[in-house]
Structures are given as C-alpha cells and as structure tokens.
Amino acid sequence: MANQLRLSIDRSSPVPLYHQVVQGIEAAIHTGLLEPGSRLENEIDLAAQLNLSRPTMRKAMDELVRSGLLVRKRGVGTQVVSSQVRRPLELSSLYDDLTNNGSKPTTEVLTFAHIEADAPTREALHLATGAKVYHFTRLRKVGGKPLALMENWVRDDITHIDEDLLKTQGLYSILRSGGVNFRLATQRIGAVVANDYQAPLLETEPGSALVTMERTAVDDTGRNVETGHHVYRGDSYSFEMTLVQR
Amino acid sequence: MANQLRLSIDRSSPVPLYHQVVQGIEAAIHTGLLEPGSRLENEIDLAAQLNLSRPTMRKAMDELVRSGLLVRKRGVGTQVVSSQVRRPLELSSLYDDLTNNGSKPTTEVLTFAHIEADAPTREALHLATGAKVYHFTRLRKVGGKPLALMENWVRDDITHIDEDLLKTQGLYSILRSGGVNFRLATQRIGAVVANDYQAPLLETEPGSALVTMERTAVDDTGRNVETGHHVYRGDSYSFEMTLVQR
DNA sequence: AATCAGAGTATGTCCTAACAAACGGACATG
DNA sequence: CATGTCCGTTTGTTAGGACATACTCTGATT
Structure with a gap:
C-alpha cells in the first residue's frame, strides 16, 4: 500500500x-x-x-x-527525488536569507547619497539623463564576522530611503514595503581576489578569494528598480541552486 | 492598435x-x-x-x-520585460554552452579511471559500498586558451565511457546518448584562489581568482547520475541567470 | 528460448466553461 | 478639492472531460 x-x-x-x-x-x-x-x-x-x-x-x-x-x-x-534538494535560488535579499537561517545580521552603512545617475547606472535602470538615484554601500556582518560588501543603486521615484532604514532592514524588505512587487532579477556570479579596499573591510587578506554578484531587479510594472554589485568572502559564502530541466 | x-x-x-x-x-x-x-x-x-x-x-x-x-x-x-533578459541557467554542460555560442572548445583528458567509489562519491551518487564509477579530470580550452578544469564522477551502470569519447563530446551529450534523461541538478557556486596545481594548467598565476562549481545531476528515474567539481578562470567565466518570483 | 506485439497504466496535451480577485479609472459624494 | 465607491478589464483559480503518447509487463509467436 x-x-x-x-x-x-x-x-x-x-x-x-x-x-x-x-x-x-x-x-x-x-x-x-x-x-x-x-x-x-x-x-x-x-x-x-x-x-x-x-x-x-x-x-x-x-x-x-x-x-x-x-x-x-x-x-x-x-x-x-532521492537526493537532498536545496531550495532553489530565490528572488530575495541576503538579509532575508540570513534571517530565515536564524542568523542575526548587522548592517553598517558606509556611504549614502542621493545623486544623479551616471551613465552605466542609467543604462542598467533605464533612466533618462539627469534622473536621480540612491547610491549606497553597506557592509553586512553575521555574528560579528564580515560577510558581504554591497554597493547598490536604486531609482528614487518609488519610495524614500534613508540611512537609518538601511541599518535595520534589508533593501528588498524596504522596497517591498514601499509597494514594489519584484518579479525577476538577472544576476551574474563570478570570482575576484580581494583588493586593498575590500580586504580590511571584510577582515581578510588582499589576494583572498571573493564571490562577486551583479544583480538588476525588475518589478511587476517592468521597471528596473535596483542594480547592485556585491562581493562576499569566498570562504564563507556560496550560491546554491537547483536547476530543473525545461 | x-x-x-x-x-x-x-x-x-x-x-x-x-x-x-x-x-x-x-x-x-x-x-x-x-x-x-x-x-x-x-x-x-x-x-x-x-x-x-x-x-x-x-x-x-x-x-x-x-x-x-x-x-x-x-x-x-x-x-x-524592458531589460535585456539573459537566458536562465540551464541544465547543460559547459561544452554545450560553448558550442551554442559558436566557440570551438577542445578537451584534454588529464586522467581517466574506472574505480571503486570512495565514501564522499558514494554519498553524492547514493551508491552502495563497492560500487564502481568512472572518474576523470579534463581541461577545457576555447580558442587555445584554458578555461575550465573539471573533475567528475559518473556511475558506471548507465553507459560505457572512455577517454576517446570524452575528447570529442561533452559529458552530458555522452550520457544523453546513453539514454539518460536529466531532470535536475543541484549546484553550488563559489570562489577560491588558484593553487600550484591549478594555475599552470589554466595558464594563470597561483593566487588568481577561480570560480568553483560543484554539481550533482539527477535523471528522470531519480538516480544521481553524475557529480563533479569544476573550476573556471575568474577572468573569463561567470554564471548568468534569471531569477523569477514564485 | 528469444523476440515481438499488445494491453494496461500514467503522464502529457488540449478543450470548454465558470467564477474570483485585483487593478485602474470614472463617477459620485463629502 | 479630496475621498470613497462602483464597474469594466484582465489575470488567477478551479472543474471535468477527452484523447495522445510513452513506458512496463505479459503473453504469443517464431
């Protein structure tokens, strides 16, 4: 039976x-x-x-x-399926991932500005010349240990963002509260070695391996809401995913 | 209209x-x-x-x-969608990816053996003690430039594999010809720095960045057919994917 | 004894038919 | 002028039925 x-x-x-x-x-x-x-x-x-x-x-x-x-x-x-299947990569922020895993991440906001978008950002977010974006860099730690260095650009015509908000919430959570319904993101994962700027922030040595991720997220109205460039310590972070045929 | x-x-x-x-x-x-x-x-x-x-x-x-x-x-x-959407990560081998892109990859088989599976391999492929697997390492080049160093373990109760076959075809192509219908794979992508073994093979310096990928593939009968550990030159390879909500 | 054909089974594709729920704009109301 | 309500539009969910196709197993034929 x-x-x-x-x-x-x-x-x-x-x-x-x-x-x-x-x-x-x-x-x-x-x-x-x-x-x-x-x-x-x-x-x-x-x-x-x-x-x-x-x-x-x-x-x-x-x-x-x-x-x-x-x-x-x-x-x-x-x-x-006989194997232990991991949750497929989802459209969530690192903060969400970590809180879901029971860790307690902290965020330091290194820089924060509301500026005119430069050319690459305008292209990534499909903005007109002169449009403004929020630009900020953050350092995320888990258990006091640095894990990720994140630089993001967010269009400013969606919701207000300030430094205090970024300290307590993940970016995606903030944007969702602001009424953004994310639908998809394209991302690219690669590897680099830590440079002299990244290494001390991540408390590692220059020359150590870092995982890089570039991502642009699109909402349900087709707008490119956010683009970012993140680096993670290679010894403590990797991307797991499940690929399915068809 | x-x-x-x-x-x-x-x-x-x-x-x-x-x-x-x-x-x-x-x-x-x-x-x-x-x-x-x-x-x-x-x-x-x-x-x-x-x-x-x-x-x-x-x-x-x-x-x-x-x-x-x-x-x-x-x-x-x-x-x-307004943005240029990249093809989502698919269940294909690197060889397929490269041939689809018009490149002409070549493959060197560095080692090839038909051996008893060790404990980690048995676990990854769900094999009983004493079961045998094909184990091989390959170096893939595109345009004469080394791109990837690949180590794989494949269960031997599916199709015959030999060194000559591996030189001319991608692993997934061989297995598909052997009647395997892949359904899904779980993989993990990270970063390391090249060691003294990897660097010369990939014609790069020890200490340069490498993208790592570990993958286990499952077929339509639920068998774990293949597991592998690949490293790619960080300066010439990255994983692109599209994540979709829900 | 080995091979082939057919029956049975389960998923794959496709159809018609409703109703539900969310969104956006028009309109009415305070 | 601002706010709330209604209504048309469009996607979201669910039903029930029919036939196609691939796989497995069994029995018949060579």
Whole structure:
C-alpha cells in the first residue's frame, strides 16, 4: 500500500487549493513521511482522494517538479527525488536569507547619497539623463564576522530611503514595503581576489578569494528598480541552486 | 492598435501547441517585433486569434513569465520585460554552452579511471559500498586558451565511457546518448584562489581568482547520475541567470 | 528460448466553461 | 478639492472531460 497522503484541504482558505497541496506534499517530504525515491500515487487517484480536479492536482505537482522535489516520467509515475534538494535560488535579499537561517545580521552603512545617475547606472535602470538615484554601500556582518560588501543603486521615484532604514532592514524588505512587487532579477556570479579596499573591510587578506554578484531587479510594472554589485568572502559564502530541466 | 502577433500554429506538428506559441513570442521579442515594455493583448483575445483555448495560451505565457521574458499583473495585463533578459541557467554542460555560442572548445583528458567509489562519491551518487564509477579530470580550452578544469564522477551502470569519447563530446551529450534523461541538478557556486596545481594548467598565476562549481545531476528515474567539481578562470567565466518570483 | 506485439497504466496535451480577485479609472459624494 | 465607491478589464483559480503518447509487463509467436 502506498503512502497515504493525509493532506487536509481547506476550501474556505484564501490560499489556492493547488498551493495547499504543494505545501502539504513539501511538508510530507521534509518530515520524512514521503521517503526519497518513493513513488506517489498517480495524479488522478490523488486528485480524487482530495476531491480536487486533475488540473489542480497537476498544477501542484508541476510546481513541485519545477522546484526539484519530484521527478515525473510518462507511463511510469512520479517519484520523490532521492537526493537532498536545496531550495532553489530565490528572488530575495541576503538579509532575508540570513534571517530565515536564524542568523542575526548587522548592517553598517558606509556611504549614502542621493545623486544623479551616471551613465552605466542609467543604462542598467533605464533612466533618462539627469534622473536621480540612491547610491549606497553597506557592509553586512553575521555574528560579528564580515560577510558581504554591497554597493547598490536604486531609482528614487518609488519610495524614500534613508540611512537609518538601511541599518535595520534589508533593501528588498524596504522596497517591498514601499509597494514594489519584484518579479525577476538577472544576476551574474563570478570570482575576484580581494583588493586593498575590500580586504580590511571584510577582515581578510588582499589576494583572498571573493564571490562577486551583479544583480538588476525588475518589478511587476517592468521597471528596473535596483542594480547592485556585491562581493562576499569566498570562504564563507556560496550560491546554491537547483536547476530543473525545461 | 496593438502589435499584431502573426504567429502560425501548426496543429499537425508534433510540437505541442503551447510550445509553438512560446517559440513564436520568443522570436517576436528577439526580433524586436514585440518591443520591450510593450503590452500584449489579453490572454483571451490572443487565444481566440490563434484558435487556441485560453488554458493553452496561458500555459505558453506561464513559461515565458517563468523564463523572465514577460511580467503579468492582474487586472492590468502582460508586458514584455524592458531589460535585456539573459537566458536562465540551464541544465547543460559547459561544452554545450560553448558550442551554442559558436566557440570551438577542445578537451584534454588529464586522467581517466574506472574505480571503486570512495565514501564522499558514494554519498553524492547514493551508491552502495563497492560500487564502481568512472572518474576523470579534463581541461577545457576555447580558442587555445584554458578555461575550465573539471573533475567528475559518473556511475558506471548507465553507459560505457572512455577517454576517446570524452575528447570529442561533452559529458552530458555522452550520457544523453546513453539514454539518460536529466531532470535536475543541484549546484553550488563559489570562489577560491588558484593553487600550484591549478594555475599552470589554466595558464594563470597561483593566487588568481577561480570560480568553483560543484554539481550533482539527477535523471528522470531519480538516480544521481553524475557529480563533479569544476573550476573556471575568474577572468573569463561567470554564471548568468534569471531569477523569477514564485 | 528469444523476440515481438499488445494491453494496461500514467503522464502529457488540449478543450470548454465558470467564477474570483485585483487593478485602474470614472463617477459620485463629502 | 479630496475621498470613497462602483464597474469594466484582465489575470488567477478551479472543474471535468477527452484523447495522445510513452513506458512496463505479459503473453504469443517464431
């Protein structure tokens, strides 16, 4: 007998049904109720058991496949992925990541200015000549240890930003509070060695390895809201992600 | 008048209708027919124009939203993203990436062995004690310039691999020919400085920056097929990707 | 005994049909 | 003039059905 997935679906909840199923199966996998490698019942039976239509059930499983927790094969069935799957890279700020992990990051604002955008910034954010942006550099520490040196440019026609705010909140959190709905970001990850400016701030040696990230984020109205250039200590930070076929 | 998206849909083609739409819209965006920032007609009208049902049209647009070419907003509509969106990180090998970009990579096989898997490899590939794997290290050059130093472990119960094959084909191409259908991979990207072994092979100095990537790939039967540890010259390689909300 | 064909099963694609919810602008009201 | 309400538009969610296709296993044929 297959695993009985005793999910409870609340049809009066504002949470979409398919998402309730996603959460239920995720929980079942993380608690070990659904073992890695085990096969799920077929879509139609599962849908019937939960009194859902097949498209709804399938949409839920689609999400789980995309997030890498399940693999499907036509004519065969759907399995829980046997490996420990890490959460795919998400559109979140480092601050969010760290607080989610239970750490307590602190932020030092090194510079802060409200200035006219220079040419590269105007291009990255699609701004007209003369447009102004917030420009600031921050140093993020976790447990007193420096982790990241971040330089950002944010368009100023969205929400007010000041130095005090940046000390207590992540940039993305501030922007979200300001009504920005992020939709996507393009980023590039590479490596450099620490220079004489970066090394002392990150409390490492010039010549040590740093992970670099350049990112530009777009909101739901298609505006390029923010662009940044971050460097992380190579000995304490790396990017984990799950790539899914198709 | 909105952009007339004169897509042609071939209902006798084996290519799914929704995918034909995806390709058509992608092409329209890349050729500039659909300008960045422009609004698409609504889903229902577009579907009607192509004689498709709304779910099919919507599935196509879902994919485009996921790949970062479009952004949607309820009550408003769907827009072409204004920024140049890079192709999201895909489940492909470096060799594929380079050949797609028109470069002509060459591969040197530095070591090749068919050996018993050690403990970390057994764990990464979920193998039993005593299981054997192919283990090899390769140096990849583009235009005569070294780019990547790659060390891989591949389970041996899938397809035969030999040194000559590795010289002429990418690993993923070999495995796909062997019947492997990759579904997902988890990877981690970081930074180190080149050591005395890596530097001469990559024709760089010890102490220069390298991008590191560790990856484990899973196929459609849930098997962990391959795991590898690659290093790239930091001055000539970086990972680009698009992150999409939700 | 080995190979091939077919049945059964599960996912993949596609359709019609509704209703819900969020957004933006127009209009009415204080 | 400012504010709140309503309404049309557009995407979001859900249902139920039908057929296609790929895979596995089993039984029949050579």
